[in-house]
Amino acid sequence: MTTPTAPPTTPTTLTQQGPAIEITGPLRERYDEILTAEAIAFLTELHHRFGHRRHDRLADRMRRRFEIGNGHDPQFRDDTAHIRADENWRVAGAGPGLEDRRVEITGPTDPKMTINALNSGARVWLADQEDATSPTWKNVIEGQLSLRDAIRGELSFTSPQGKEYRVTAERTPTIVMRPRGWHLTEKHIRFIDRTGRPMAASGSLVDFGLYFFHNAQALIDAGRGPYFYIAKLESADEAKLWDDIFTFAEEYAGIPHGTIRATVLIETLPAAFEMEEILYELRDHCAGLNAGRWDYIFSIIKTYRGRGARFVLPDRSEVTMTVPFMRAYTELLVKTCHKRGAFAIGGMSAFIPNRRDPEVTQRALEKVAADKKREAGDGFDGTWVAHPDLIPAAQAEFDAVLGERPNQVDRQRDDVQVRAEDLLDLQIGRPITARGVRDNVSVAIRYLEAWLQGLGAVAIDNLMEDAATAEISRSQVWQWIHQDRLTEEGDRITVEYVEGLIAEVLAEAPRREGDRFDDAAAIFREVALQEEFPAFLTLGAYNRYLDA
Structure with a gap:
């Protein structure tokens, strides 16, 4: 060179x-x-x-x-x-x-x-x-x-x-x-x-x-x-x-x-x-x-x-x-x-x-x-x-x-x-289930907690999760809320409904000294529950939450 x-x-x-x-x-x-x-x-x-x-x-x-x-x-x-x-x-x-x-x-x-x-x-x-x-x-x-x-x-x-x-x-x-x-x-x-x-x-x-x-x-x-x-x-x-x-x-x-x-x-x-x-x-x-x-x-x-x-x-x-x-x-x-x-x-x-x-x-x-x-x-x-x-x-x-x-x-x-x-034929003919909504909330929060700890690829529930899969999870929740969707079981997907799931996920999380679950939940709320849709979940999270 x-x-x-x-x-x-x-x-x-x-x-x-x-x-x-x-x-x-x-x-x-x-x-x-x-x-x-x-x-x-x-x-x-x-x-x-x-x-x-x-x-x-x-x-x-x-x-x-x-x-x-x-x-x-x-x-x-x-x-x-x-x-x-x-x-x-x-x-x-x-x-x-x-x-x-x-x-x-x-x-x-x-x-x-x-x-x-x-x-x-x-x-x-x-x-x-x-x-x-x-x-x-x-x-x-x-x-x-x-x-x-x-x-x-x-x-x-x-x-x-x-x-x-x-x-x-x-x-x-x-x-x-x-x-x-x-x-x-x-x-x-x-x-x-x-x-x-x-x-x-x-x-x-x-x-x-x-x-x-x-x-x-x-x-x-x-x-x-x-x-x-x-x-x-x-x-x-x-x-x-x-x-x-x-x-x-x-x-x-x-x-x-x-x-x-x-x-x-x-x-x-x-x-x-x-x-x-x-x-x-x-x-x-x-x-x-x-x-x-x-x-x-x-x-x-x-x-x-x-x-x-x-x-x-x-x-x-x-x-x-x-x-x-x-x-x-x-x-x-x-x-x-x-x-x-x-x-x-x-x-x-x-x-x-x-x-x-x-x-x-x-x-x-x-x-x-x-x-x-x-x-x-x-x-x-x-x-x-x-x-x-x-x-x-x-x-x-x-x-x-x-x-x-x-x-x-x-x-x-x-x-x-x-x-x-x-390329735009999105008709699949399958329902949104209560399990699917909860899985998205759980995966996104657990992934974000690991991401804040410095891990970018994380095994969760026998699947390899990275920023892309977390993006799917949070964007689906945002869309389901704003398109007034119901689960197969008949529950309307609202901010309040998802807040209940967040509380369940945090209650079940393996809390420990120095964990970042509260920050992860805060990020999830910002990217999935707000009126505005951030283009990427990592943008605000990087500037506000990620340590050096």
């Missing part, structure tokens, strides 16, 4: 001229290895060049949400029809180490989880700084340290009980790092623009910038590369912004154009209508798309929360991958990817094994196998799991379809024809 050309700053000192970065979080042991003057200079350049465009794209999201809320359903774009009609362009495709992605494991980047992921036997590890990470300052910076050490073969971890963890696998997964979405900020880093105006740094640019700056060359030297999962995109314009960031980063580091590879999660309803355009804008850097199923369901609820009864979904457990709108979305994703030479990666099964309960484990394995069999049969090239014990079941289903082939990108899905109305 070439020496940075931007003027360096120290982590805690502002320059008097030009844009600058200020670190406001505490500088703990080894943080100076990540927050170097050179890395800060790179972050400064990223924010100076691209920060204003980020704000423009977030404003576009608000306008689009307002239009849909007022009855203007999303459509496939007329102004980009020529891109979809042009049969000649293709994306860059797999980089070194991404040719076979049949099973990918996801998880946060703390040392223990990093080591477990690298020892798991998966082909790819999604190193998650987004929904599976509670963005405490400790998790953000020490996650970067874990990744830095792992990439250099230097990572080890000793638990409080004295157990040592090390990477022992001969073949470790290819790392694909997921930075935070555009909507999230990093409150421990401030960007000061040329006018002297301070603002919170972009979580996306901080996560991407620090990881790329410290690891791009080391990854290339190891025969792989700087690879990223891009979360929560809503448009091709947002994809274009990321593509420009990638191009600038490559030039800054002195590495060839196209070295970076990105896989975009299609996990918002607007993005489902622009899959092909997203691939096109990222074509020099794109490896594929992923069906981010849980955030996609949340996006639909959020987008149509005020549009009437026909857009109200039943219990979360009833919104499966086989309901009409989810089938349309996933089949369109596979068709679009393979048409353009891109990988189609399947979504996360929430079921997880319980090593103390063989019956629960057996049910989890059966459900995961059925889910992955469907994905492999539909043409997906790989899939996600959240636990190492699920890898054999998932891999068996993809092995049965792929055999010795690394992927099935050459399989075209010309039989798939998806219309705009298919």
